[in-house]
Amino acid sequence: MxxxxxxxxxxxxxxxxxxxxxxxxxxxxxxxxxxxxxxxxxxxxxxxxxxxxxxxxxxxxxxxxxxxxxxxxxxxxxxxxxxxxxxxxxxxxxxxxxxxxxxxxxxxxxxxxxxxxxxxxxxxxxxxxxxxxxxxxxxxxxxxxxxxxxxxxxxxxxxxxxxxxAPAKAAYEKFRNPASRYAITGVFVAKGKEGVRVAVTGSGDDGVFRSKEIEAALGKKFDASALDGMQLSSANLMSDIHASAEYRAHLIVVMAKRAVTAANA
Missing domain, CATH: 3.30.465.10 (Uridine Diphospho-n-acetylenolpyruvylglucosamine Reductase; domain 3)
Incomplete structure (x- = not known):
């Protein structure tokens, strides 16, 4: 100091x-x-x-x-x-x-x-x-x-x-670093009057961001099945000692599916 x-x-x-x-x-x-x-x-x-x-x-x-x-x-x-x-x-x-x-x-x-x-x-x-x-x-x-x-x-x-x-439905799921509990990937899903908004933390090269691909899919069907088979680009995602950009791209979809399931529960 x-x-x-x-x-x-x-x-x-x-x-x-x-x-x-x-x-x-x-x-x-x-x-x-x-x-x-x-x-x-x-x-x-x-x-x-x-x-x-x-x-x-x-x-x-x-x-x-x-x-x-x-x-x-x-x-x-x-x-x-x-x-x-x-x-x-x-x-x-x-x-x-x-x-x-x-x-x-x-x-x-x-x-x-x-x-x-x-x-x-x-x-x-x-x-x-x-x-x-x-x-x-x-x-x-x-x-x-x-x-x-x-x-x-x-x-x-x-x-x-x-x-x-307050939204009609919402949930947050994250894949945590076991030591710091920081989000290696975290996804917050919200459904309200203006539709579906999905924000991702822990993954973007430029910080928190909205996932337009996931928002579009859930806007049509607010269910985890709407994301089946989705593969996001790893461009503009972080790679570090905890996870590669490709792995984070996969985690975003996984966390989003968990969040939607929780929001609908």
Whole structure:
């Protein structure tokens, strides 16, 4: 590590002020940012801690509309009873993240703001057609995620909440790294008024993405059998020590079939 100024904010307004000047980063759970700093992939001059900003915490459910504060932890998302009733797939996804220590510290805002290519929440928000709320504007998920570790956020912009309409059916399945529990391949499938949306994490060379081929097939028949025999191209998929691009192409279909089966259960 190296020298860094730690600052604790008590409100969104204060956090924005503290971030002015220098090369500041906002710290939520720190599950992505701190490891990045340790490996010198990130080198901020200041860390602005958002963990104590109460206005960024909590889950609200109004009919089918769900709003989750950015500082809400994975454990809180996983255990919220109101959320389980309207969007159980999101609660289940949160329960699959990391281990108990990670789930009680990591937050949904931190996860999407860092946009780790193997993170789970980006797939959920993209598939749900969610809106990311910041201290300055609202950004639809399709325009928020720009690539590996890249988003539409500006340097002084803070994710304050995410909001989405609960789908009629949805599910998330992932092939996990047994050590980190990161998604080697994860697929979130959602069926709502606007049709079927399918988002893939852990596999794309450029981060989370929607699978138009799977969406088209499930749009005709929302059943795992609609994907029988489907072979996706391995172009633009990652190859690393965990899996080749070709294997990930196969896993995407397998995870999508499992997700659809779970959504229909």
């Amino acid at each position: 190296y020298q860094v100024n730690y600052r604790r904010a008590s409100s969104i307004t204060e956090a924005a002020k503290l971030a002015k000047g220098g090369d500041a980063k906002f710290l939520s759970g720190g599950m992505t940012l701190i490891p990045a700093m340790k490996t010198r992939l990130a080198a901020p001059s200041d860390l602005i801690d958002l963990a104590h900003v109460q206005e960024m915490k909590g889950i609200k459910v109004s009919g089918k509309t769900v709003t989750i504060g950015a500082a809400t932890t994975h454990a809180e998302v996983a255990s919220d009873e109101k959320l389980k009733k309207v969007a159980p797939a999101v609660a289940r996804l949160a329960g699959l993240i990391g281990d108990p220590a990670v789930r009680h510290k990591g937050t949904i805002g931190g996860s999407i703001a860092n946009n780790d290519p193997a993170a789970d929440y980006p797939a959920a928000l993209l598939a749900l057609g969610a809106t990311i709320v910041t201290n300055k504007r609202q950004i639809v998920a399709d325009k928020f995620f720009k690539g590996q570790f890249e988003t539409a956020l500006k340097d002084d912009e803070i994710v304050t909440a995410v909001t989405f309409t």
